[in-house]
Amino acid sequence: MTQAVDGVDHEGQPVTLNVVTERPLTIYLNSQEIVTAMTIGDYPDYLALGFLLNQGMLHQDDDVTGVDYDEELDVVVVRTARATDYEDKLKKKTRTSGCAVGTVFGDMMEGLQGVTLSSSTVRTSWLYTLAQAINTAPSLYLEAGAIHGTVLCREDRPLVYMEDVGRHNAVDKIAGWMFREGAPAADKILYTTGRLTSEMVIKTAQMGIPVLASRSGFTAWGVEIARNVGLTLIGRMRGKRFVCLSGAERLVWDADPLAVPEEDGRHRRKSAGV
Template sequence: MATDPDLSDYIIAPDPAAARLTRSVEGTDHAGQPLSLSVVEERPLTIFLNSQEIVTAMTIGDYPDYLALGFLRNQRMLREDDEITRVDYDEELETVVVRTARATDYEAKMQRKTRTSGCAVGTVFGDMMEGLDGITLPANTLRTSWLYTLSAKINRTPSLYLQAGAIHGTVLCHRDRPLVYMEDVGRHNAVDKVAGWMLSEGVSADDKILYTTGRLTSEMVIKTAMMGIPALVSRSGFTAWGVEIARDLGLTLIGRLKGQRFVCLSGEARLIRDVDPQSVPEEPRRAGRKGAA
């Protein structure tokens, strides 16, 4: 089990060194008046595992090493005992190569797959389902005071979404404190970046909370469980299969978290309601992230 390093620094996405995350585009508004908009960039990133090409992801381009590591780990292409020797990123070729000390099981059988920025695409789903039987999540309690504090803090955090929109965010949290915030055009990319950061930094999962702006689908629930995180929280809504899998795995599932309101569809017994919702300020209308019902 990983032991947390010093987590006093809060890493805010996007990476300040990635200068090409947005571009200015000229257009007109509903009245025909000229305007200039900042829009999110989107570019391909091809991930290799040793010599095997695995996937091409459409991404904003920041933290390619975390994205590659997280994707491979969440797909179980990297095992716990795989020694990662190098991660090489070539910006010009738009490729990242993860190298391990020995060949992995997937190199012989993996066929090339293309991953798009569409929210419902991005995982090798069958391989993820195969790993669920061995997952045991800690039955941690979750305080509603943490949820309200996290929601307020995350909504005030400068982000690419507030600058340009059309993007998802994922935040790794410990109790009421955000630890690392990643964004991308696809919610799966953002989750994989967090997973890659945890793997790279040796951060434990068993006392963490994963916050996302995306829908709580089966894939999002499975990825959270694969990472070993016992609680998943979102501004958005649920799918029935996502709820079913969360209940089967013992994962606490909180959705539609906005201002005073949220819905718990899995893990109610682990929820400690230590704050009167009426004492929580409503979310400012223009300050929050979007969240699908």
């Protein structure tokens, strides 16, 4: 998922960098072409399933009869027992902010109707342990940068780590994994390296995950939606610091920030280049 590229550095000296590759992936639902996404190319089945779930085109109770991936054509086809037709919805398209610009269909807020999230508490010790574990884990991000990661966690344990050129792709892969594995959402935390935008909040709430955390910052609409749906929203999570702008009443302050080490300088420098 990387390739070596030659160049020169700030002193004019030869340098070789591993850079992330990206490729188009066209997603079909039955016989209908839905979208072409730019992706690093791993886990196309999870990405397709998760994207369709988060767009409301695939339902949690759908009988998925097949997920077929053609590597040569860069096409993945999700097949369901239920007949589908989303021609009208495809006419409503919104390009979202962020890296490797994402796309959502229809009225974004529709998917939040009737959503009820768990009001489970979050221990601050979990946040510190997760940040340390995730930020130091071997990853494509640490190797090449220019990529976002999303991690599904339970309490202080990372469970699944997905990466992609866009944070929306990475979270869709998590959604696809959860669908395939039948993983419950009510006891999970979703961690992302990207900004906490309205799109990320909506996707997390639609997945039924009650906590969304990030090392990056917030958008005002993302915070507003999180407060409306009762999602715990934690950002700027670096070293001993974090900020909670929604759901602070669910935090259990069981860790002393003074006992938490500052974030490693190497990771901070890497982050600045994302």
